Amino acid sequence: MGITSSDLSTALDELTYKNLDSENVSKVRGSSDLGKDEFMKLLTTQMQYQDPLNPQSDQDFIAQLAQFSSLEQMQNLNSTFNNTSAYSLIDKFVEIEHSEANGEHKSAEGIVDSVKINKNGAQVIIDGQSFDIEDVYKVSSPTDEQWAAKLNAQAQAKAAEDATAQNQANANTTAGDTSTT
Secondary structure (H helix, E strand, O other), rough: OOOOHHHHHHHHHHHHHHOHHHHHHHHHOOOOOOOOOOOOOOOHHHHHOOOOOOOOOOOHHHHHHHHHHHHHHHHHHHHHHHHHHOOOOOOOOOEEEEEOOOOOEEEEEOOOOOEEEEEOEEEEEEEEEEHHHHHEEEEEEEOOOHHHHHHHHHHHHHHHHHHHHHHHHHHHHHHHHHHOO
């Protein structure tokens, strides 16, 4: 009596989706691709339900662990590639379409100032705002007009920052003058 693929599939579903109703199971499942977590659950379930009189051979188990290791390395490589390719967007003009937490769709565009990498992936920074790299739908070289507008906006922001700092310094000097008299 061996384990059938149906037994493994049922056991995996029970492990993965046991606390979800049928509506949420379809949302969680998404694609039919197995990730490393599902692969480990499948391997654990397979070991749990194997026939003790006819156990799985060591070679099969080692082959499956090698597949798991290969899968994990490919996922890490893919993540590294995506993060590295994000850096190529610096100084490029991008157009972005993203959804807010309330479901509202917003558009943004501009020249990418920088890229930041966090646990959720890469984000592009445009005029101080962060956007997920997945939301970028168009990339192009900026035109001379776009560069001029960017540099003008930066100069205006710097002038406003300097004026605020100067006003604050003047206020501190004035406050110091009144306290000495």
